[in-house]
Amino acid sequence: MASLIEYLRGDPRAPGERKLIVKLDFFILTFCCLMYFLNYLDRTNLNNAYVSGMKxxxxxxxxxxxxxxTVFTVGYTIGQVPCNIALYYVKPRFFFPACMVIWAGLTMATAGAQRPRDIMAIRFFQAIFEASTFVGTHYILGSWYTERELGKRSGIFTASGLAGTMIGGFIQTGIHSSMNGLRGLSGWRWLFIIDGIITLPVAVYGFLLFPDTPQTTKAPYLTVDEKALAISRIPEVPERTPISWGFLKHCFSTWYWYFFVVLWIIAGESESFSSNALLALYMKAHPTNKYTVSQLNNYPTGVPAVGIVSTLFWATLTDFWGGKRYLVGYWIGFTGVVTAALLLAYPGNTSINFGMYYWAGSVYACQATFFAWANDVLRYEEDSLRAVVIASMNMGSNAINAWWSIVFYGANFAPHFTRGMWAMIATSIALAIWTVLLVRMQKRTDRRREQEGVYPSREEKEHTEPEDVGENTRIDLKA
Known part of the structure; x- marks a missing residue:
């Protein structure tokens, strides 16, 4: 118990480290979590609007x-790698807010749509600029936090997006009951207008106070010693520009890109029950029960609520257990098989359907833990490789999801999605197998790094104090 309490408090060893972490947590997590919350609010409210009169x-x-x-997914996929490469050249405090302002404007423009194809065009461009949020933040978190700190912060960040999904339903319910018909606009149109407006102040906050990366930060709230300490906490690695033929050859010659991209392709599809809003579609198409607009918006909020609890639990636990992120792969494999099998076995049982869709929300835990896993393994590689691998993971997943959701989880398959249930069983088994293979690759790499002296063994790390931060600490603060 004492070790758990120590972990939750943090275990900084260098002088002033706890104070630095508190500052980083406040300024990085508040902005990134608000950005992701609004990102998901904008994104998932399309489903809320759909069941609230837009259809x-x-x-x-x-x-x-x-x-x-699918069109949104295509735009989102296209934007992944370019956005993370852009963060290598453009300071995050400029890049993130600029993307937010653009996607906020496009969100408000959705309120003026007159045909489904209008929304299709808007969502494509909106997705390109929203692509910066998820993979960009994981790149930033890996730039500031150590392996022991990363999972918990990744979990908090991921939970903020799920909170946007959950709260979006309640917001739509409130808007529909109080603003539907106001100034001649339907409630679902007001939803997009309000979503866009509340995004703008957060963009201003990020522009003023986001700390960028340890090597480039000019944050006024960090002292010179704290900036030096931040740099010393992260391994110094060789660097090369991500826009070069040599870098591409290096990227595709490592196992990291292939194994982590495939991992997230499989894991991303294990979220299909939740990411495709199957519970809402199940309720909308239920053969006997008829649900009100409030029920259609409120009942599915239990899915991301379960996701938040699961994400924080697994992110914290895998940190506490020394970065055993792979455990989540086995949990998701088990969950996917059981929930899909029961939905197939009892298609007419409403209680079991609700229960399984809620339980399936726990697979959202893979977002925080798997991207933290990639950051952990790539910590001793150059930042440009880490940025591209993280972006490629999400790009690969969304490239598959662009057609996967139509083939297996189309709205016309509601309420039972039989084809999708079998796809979920296959995906979950594949995820468990791939997790085993990736663990073997990681262990092989760890042994090689220890032999080469790239980093100390686990036994040595437990008894090694970090170097003091003093006059001889290298400070490389780019303009």
């Missing part, structure tokens, strides 16, 4: 909702 008003038919989500 009827804009005359949606067939799989048009899935087609819009």
């Amino acid at each position: 009827e008003e804009l005359a949606f038919h067939g799989n048009q909702l899935n087609q819009i989500n």
Whole structure:
């Protein structure tokens, strides 16, 4: 118990480290979490609007909702790697807010849509600028935090996006009941207007106070010693520009890119029950039960609520257990098989359907832990490689999801999604197998690094104090 309490408090060893971490947590996590919260709020409120009158008003038919989500996914996929490479050249405190302002404007423009194809065009460009948020933040977190600190922060960040999903339903309920018809606009149109407006102040906050990276920060709240300490906490690694033929050859000659991209492709599809809003679609198409607009928006919020609890639990636990992120892969494999099997076995049982969709929300834990896992393994590689691998993970997942959701989870398959249940069972088994393979690759790399002296063994690290931060500490603060 004492070790758990020590972990939760943090175990800084260098003088002033706890104070530095408190500052980083406040300024990095508040901005990134608010940004991701609003990102997910903008993104998932399309489903809330769909079940709150948009479908009827804009005359949606067939799989048009899935087609819009696919177009969004295509734009999101295109934006992944360029956005993370942009962070290598443009300071995050400029890049993140600029993207936020653009996607806020496009969100508000959605309120003026007259046909499904209008929303399709808006969502494509909106996705390109929203692509910076998730992978960009994981790159930033890996730049500031140590292996023992990273999982917990990644979990808090991921939970903020799930909170956006959850709260979006309640916001739509409130807007529909109080603003529907105001100034001649439907409640779902007001939803997009309000989403865009509340994004702008957060963009201003990021522009003024986000600390960039340890090597480039000019944050006024960090002292010279704290900036030096921040640099000393992260391994010094060789660096090369990510826009070169040599870098591309190096990137594709390592196992990191292939194994982590495939890991997230499989894991991303294990979230399909939740990311495709299957519970809301199940309720909307239920053969006997008829649900009100409030129920259609409120009941599915239990799914991200379970996701938040699961994310924080697994992120904290894997930190406490020394970075055993792979455990989540086994949990998700088990969860996916059991939930899909029970949904197949009891398609007419409403209670079991609700229960399984809620339980399936726990697979959201893979977002924080798997990206923290990639940051952990790539900590001793150059930043440009880490940035590209992290971005490629999400790019690969979204490239598959662009067609996966239509083939297996189209709205026309509601309420039972039989094809998707079998796909989930196969995906979950594949994830457990791939997790085993990736663990073997990581252990092989750890042994090689220890033999080469790149980093000390686990036994040595437990008894090694970090170097003092003093006059001889290298400070390389780029303009």
